[in-house]
Amino acid sequence: MRVLGVFLLINLFFSCENTSFPIDIYSRTVGFSLDKPTLIINPDNCSACFNEFASSVRKFQDKGFNVVIISKERKKANLMVNLDSSNVYYDSGDLSFELKILHSLPRIYFCDHPVIEVVSPFIIEGYINESN
Amino acid sequence: MKIYLSVILLAIYLLFSCSQNEKSSLYDYNQYKIDSISFNLDDSTSNEFRLIEYLDSGDEDYLYHFNQFKSGIDKFSLSSGELIKTISYPNEEPHMIKLVQGISVVNEDSIFVIPSLKVRGMILIDDNGQLIHRYNPKEEIDFEKSIINHISFGAQKSEYRGGELHLIRYPLFDMSNPSNINDEFLFEVTYRVLENDFIFISESGFPSFYHDQIWVSNHLQVSRVFNEKERIYSWNLSDTLDIVNIKNGEKSRKVVKSIFKSNEIKPLASIPTREQKMEYTLTNLKYYGIYYDKYRQLYYRTVQLPGKYTNSINPKDIDAVRDFSIIILDKEFNVMKEVLFNGGIYNMYRVFVGKKGVYLPKNNHMFASQDEDKLIFDIFEFAK
Numbered sequence: 001m002r003v004l005g006v007f008l009l010i011n012l013f014f015s016c017e018n019t020s021f022p023i024d025i026y027s028r029t030v031g032f033s034l035d036k037p038t039l040i041i042n043p044d045n046c047s048a049c050f051n052e053f054a055s056s057v058r059k060f061q062d063k064g065f066n067v068v069i070i071s072k073e074r075k076k077a078n079l080m081v082n083l084d085s086s087n088v089y090y091d092s093g094d095l096s097f098e099l100k101i102l103h104s105l106p107r108i109y110f111c112d113h114p115v116i117e118v119v120s121p122f123i124i125e126g127y128i129n130e131s132n
Numbered sequence: 133m134k135i136y137l138s139v140i141l142l143a144i145y146l147l148f149s150c151s152q153n154e155k156s157s158l159y160d161y162n163q164y165k166i167d168s169i170s171f172n173l174d175d176s177t178s179n180e181f182r183l184i185e186y187l188d189s190g191d192e193d194y195l196y197h198f199n200q201f202k203s204g205i206d207k208f209s210l211s212s213g214e215l216i217k218t219i220s221y222p223n224e225e226p227h228m229i230k231l232v233q234g235i236s237v238v239n240e241d242s243i244f245v246i247p248s249l250k251v252r253g254m255i256l257i258d259d260n261g262q263l264i265h266r267y268n269p270k271e272e273i274d275f276e277k278s279i280i281n282h283i284s285f286g287a288q289k290s291e292y293r294g295g296e297l298h299l300i301r302y303p304l305f306d307m308s309n310p311s312n313i314n315d316e317f318l319f320e321v322t323y324r325v326l327e328n329d330f331i332f333i334s335e336s337g338f339p340s341f342y343h344d345q346i347w348v349s350n351h352l353q354v355s356r357v358f359n360e361k362e363r364i365y366s367w368n369l370s371d372t373l374d375i376v377n378i379k380n381g382e383k384s385r386k387v388v389k390s391i392f393k394s395n396e397i398k399p400l401a402s403i404p405t406r407e408q409k410m411e412y413t414l415t416n417l418k419y420y421g422i423y424y425d426k427y428r429q430l431y432y433r434t435v436q437l438p439g440k441y442t443n444s445i446n447p448k449d450i451d452a453v454r455d456f457s458i459i460i461l462d463k464e465f466n467v468m469k470e471v472l473f474n475g476g477i478y479n480m481y482r483v484f485v486g487k488k489g490v491y492l493p494k495n496n497h498m499f500a501s502q503d504e505d506k507l508i509f510d511i512f513e514f515a516k
Contacts, residue, residue: 075504097446
């Protein structure tokens with residue numbers, strides 16, 4: 001019984017279903033799981049992102065990681081990465097802003113809540129290479 | 133007491149209703165609108181149209197658009213709106229450009245494709261996408277020195293004239309550090325094609341009023357345009373234009389102040405937080421671009437008017453609904469008029485000048501009637 005208690009405690013501690021972080025609220029609302037690294041990008045917020053990040057975003061998605069595209073314009077989002085893919089999530093709302101999930105640059109979120117601010121597409125590609 | 137209160141309330145009402153009517157009567161841009169042109173966008177084309185170039189080719193004029201999703205350059209007719217062709221460029225080693233930062237169209241058979249952060253590797257292609265030349269200026273040993281963080285679009289586009297490609301670059305240093313704000317960094321770089329080298333334009337450093345002060349980097353940008361004999365600089369916070377004669381280097385200044393500027397914009401007292409930066413950026417008037425209209429011998433200075441900041445709305449959305457104006461100047465840089473536009477309709481960052489007039493695209497992401505498969509430009513003629 002004690003072992004089970006410890007297990008449950010550890011499970012609670014490391015669980016990706018923790019509700020106290022904004023990213024957890026956001027992931028539940030948009031429908032993705034933080035079990036996988038998740039790249040969140042808003043091309044409306046960063047016009048350079050659209051040009052600069054498109055190819056590395058696709059590589060990230062091809063790797064099987066999650067991609068969340070936030071945009072008021074669905075076609076623009078779909079050009080960046082195919083919205084029909086099972087690991088791609090589209091968000092046209094303002095929740096990411098309200099929860100301060102992103103500022104202007106894209107970010108990669110992880111299950112245990114560290115965050116990588118993606119100042120250049122090389123960071124995405126570097127992460128993909130490291131995870132190989 | 134009741135009478136006094138009523139009089140005060142009436143006075144307040146009159147004051148506010150007057151100022152609102154006054155402003156709405158100033159939104160008179162539609163009287164200058166002479167035409168519209170619409171592009172049908174296929175499934176591989178976003179309405180973003182960030183990297184664009186206008187070309188007057190004699191009988192016809194075109195808009196070139198670098199389309200990363202086709203790895204090519206779309207060439208649109210500005211008379212019919214039709215996509216004439218997509219020009220593919222050599223994009224395999226050894227000519228591969230990983231990230232295209234800009235294009236510069238000299239004529240139909242001479243299109244520069246400029247890589248990001250450098251000029252080395254830039255290619256020149258013809259109308260069929262055939263490679264004419266690849267440029268390899270000598271590389272600096274110091275990596276940081278070899279970087280040319282050029283902008284090459286919007287009001288900071290790269291321009292080819294007389295064997296030279298003129299680029300506006302931004303610094304890589306921390307612009308919120310006041311000790312970096314001096315006249316050492318030069319914003320304009322010229323790549324001399326035949327000599328295969330660079331010269332830095334000495335008149336393109338920060339104007340003295342910026343020096344040693346704390347500013348928000350969004351207000352430290354410069355737009356540059358050429359006429360036949362001069363280069364003209366317009367800084368975000370400066371009420372003047374700096375004019376430099378290309379031949380003899382003679383400098384002059386012209387006051388071109390917006391009628392909507394009600395207060396002087398001051399530097400900050402301390403390094404701003406992210407939120408303070410946003411507030412400063414969105415609530416202060418900013419001169420954005422300077423454009424030359426060779427057909428009418430006019431200049432246009434675009435001005436972003438202050439927006440209302442609240443931390444509960446995405447700053448990009450606030451920015452997109454800010455009103456803006458265009459100051460129209462004659463050939464001597466005298467202000468002729470200033471035309472006020474409603475925010476939330478046009479994208480003032482994508483203005484260009486053509487034979488017919490000033491083209492303003494309706495690809496503002498807050499424009500409610502936007503259709504992502506169409507891009508509409510309204511054309512304005514301000515000389516009338």
